[in-house]
Amino acid sequence: MQMGVDILSWLLLTCGGLFVLVGGIGALRMPDLYTRMHAASVTDGIAPILIVGGLILQAGITLASIKLAAILIFLLLTGPAASNALASAAVLSGHRPGNASEMSAEEEA
Amino acid sequence: MYIAVALALVVTMGLALIRALLGPSVYDRVLAVNMMGTKTVLLLSVITFAFGRPDFLDLALAYALINFIGVLAVLEFFRKRSELDPENNDEGTQ
Numbered sequence: 001m002q003m004g005v006d007i008l009s010w011l012l013l014t015c016g017g018l019f020v021l022v023g024g025i026g027a028l029r030m031p032d033l034y035t036r037m038h039a040a041s042v043t044d045g046i047a048p049i050l051i052v053g054g055l056i057l058q059a060g061i062t063l064a065s066i067k068l069a070a071i072l073i074f075l076l077l078t079g080p081a082a083s084n085a086l087a088s089a090a091v092l093s094g095h096r097p098g099n100a101s102e103m104s105a106e107e108e109a
Numbered sequence: 110m111y112i113a114v115a116l117a118l119v120v121t122m123g124l125a126l127i128r129a130l131l132g133p134s135v136y137d138r139v140l141a142v143n144m145m146g147t148k149t150v151l152l153l154s155v156i157t158f159a160f161g162r163p164d165f166l167d168l169a170l171a172y173a174l175i176n177f178i179g180v181l182a183v184l185e186f187f188r189k190r191s192e193l194d195p196e197n198n199d200e201g202t203q
Contacts, residue, residue, distance in 0.1 A: 027141065033140070040140055074170070075150065081177070083143075
């Protein structure tokens, strides 16, 4: 029983680490702001669920797992709100989505 | 196992830091800083278990709240500034 919980929690933690890495690489390499937000939202959405879920499985039913659940709920509530505020601020300030070649042409000009 | 996840988080924080330094617009930097805050919360949670220090969880909880308020405050500041002064908004490189 304990072995199964350990394996499941390691699986969740490893998948979470993988998603975090993928999101970080995407946020660095994507061509414009909105695609970068799309990549970064991977690390705001699924990665906390997997990592904190794995930690909750390790903690069992203790005060630590209640705190972890509170952290998870805060992250899941505030991440999309911050992304929404960022996107609307960018659009209102005249930031237009564009493809990669246009963006690099603008930067060179 | 915890160390591997912590390493992935630290590497991603480094990538976010590079994006924050490269820019090019203010919003890219805000996005990178927001990512960095989320990763800090997760890193504190993982460190709690790696080192067996349960008091770090309170720090993670407080940091999650501070990060959210900070990002909203910065965005509100730039939105007001670009409304007041549309010529000089954030498109240029600082």
